[in-house]
Amino acid sequence: MGCSIDPGGYDIGTRIRAGNGPWQTWFQPNKRDDKSLKAVGVFGISEALKCRATRVECGVRDMVSFNKTRANMEPLALSKAFTLLEPGPVVLVTTHDGRKPNIMTITWTMVRGFSAEFAMTTGPWNHSYRALRDSRECVLAIPTVDLIDTAVGIGTCSGEDTDKFEKFRLTPLPARYVQAPLIGECLANIECRVVDIIERYSIVLLEGVAAYVDSTRTEKRMLHAVGDGSFIVDGARIDRREMMRSKLPSGV
Numbered sequence: 001m002g003c004s005i006d007p008g009g010y011d012i013g014t015r016i017r018a019g020n021g022p023w024q025t026w027f028q029p030n031k032r033d034d035k036s037l038k039a040v041g042v043f044g045i046s047e048a049l050k051c052r053a054t055r056v057e058c059g060v061r062d063m064v065s066f067n068k069t070r071a072n073m074e075p076l077a078l079s080k081a082f083t084l085l086e087p088g089p090v091v092l093v094t095t096h097d098g099r100k101p102n103i104m105t106i107t108w109t110m111v112r113g114f115s116a117e118f119a120m121t122t123g124p125w126n127h128s129y130r131a132l133r134d135s136r137e138c139v140l141a142i143p144t145v146d147l148i149d150t151a152v153g154i155g156t157c158s159g160e161d162t163d164k165f166e167k168f169r170l171t172p173l174p175a176r177y178v179q180a181p182l183i184g185e186c187l188a189n190i191e192c193r194v195v196d197i198i199e200r201y202s203i204v205l206l207e208g209v210a211a212y213v214d215s216t217r218t219e220k221r222m223l224h225a226v227g228d229g230s231f232i233v234d235g236a237r238i239d240r241r242e243m244m245r246s247k248l249p250s251g252v
């Protein structure tokens with residue numbers, strides 16, 4: 001089986017179709033520890049490229065650097081990751097079921113502490129759930145107000161019959177520690193591992209392992225769901241940091 005990869009090369013994050021099968025994937029150079037993956041090319045800075053779709057070597061060159069492929073996503077200290085979710089924004093959750101990525105919209109989330117510990121309410125009624133449960137990984141991507149129709153659209157169709165990255169023209173970017181992709185168009189992304197699932201209450205407990213923010217974005221207003229189909233957009237920010245100092249972790 002061959003790989004239909006343009007020998008001119010693709011950026012990491014580019015989706016490819018391998019062989020004649022239904023498999024679609026994108027290059028992920030960050031899964032060194034995954035024995036099921038096989039190196040298929042040589043990255044510009046000697047990173048081994050992995051192609052999950054086949055075990056056939058494919059010629060790939062002219063790759064961009066690994067960091068560049070995360071576009072404007074600058075690393076954010078994990079100790080500050082909770083500040084992305086504490087305001088309770090609409091969140092897009094990406095998963096990867098081993099074959100392809102998917103996205104769902106989530107608003108039932110919570111912060112469990114200052115150290116990148118989160119929870120969300122979801123369950124088997126969503127297609128994403130199986131990937132979440134089996135891979136025990138996801139990315140929490142935070143959209144801004146300009147993505148409102150995308151966020152609602154993603155939350156009103158299913159990955160069971162829809163390729164949401166394609167349908168909503170979103171860019172999957174390679175995460176560092178998980179197979180689920182970051183979303184390039186979002187303000188921020190948090191790579192997470194699933195640490196537990198309390199099935200009785202449909203609560204998924206997450207632990208952040210890496211966080212990123214696109215500080216080059218001019219639109220930074222997040223969305224907040226009221227729950228009746230209407231949304232509130234971020235407004236003025238009021239500073240009470242000094243007053244709250246005794247309750248805040250250092251460095252925040």
Ligand SMILES: Cc1cc2nc3c(=O)[nH]c(=O)nc-3n(C[C@H](O)[C@H](O)[C@H](O)COP(=O)(O)O)c2cc1C
Pocket residue numbers: 090102103104105106107108109121122123125126127128129151152153154155156157158159160225
């Ligand atoms: C604004 C909004 C908020 C949502 N919040 C949640 C939520 O917190 N938990 C949940 O399980 N589903 C939530 N949903 C529904 C899922 O996003 C929806 O069922 C989606 O189609 C699941 O996609 P999937 O089947 O590809 O996983 C929300 C949908 C919208 C539009």
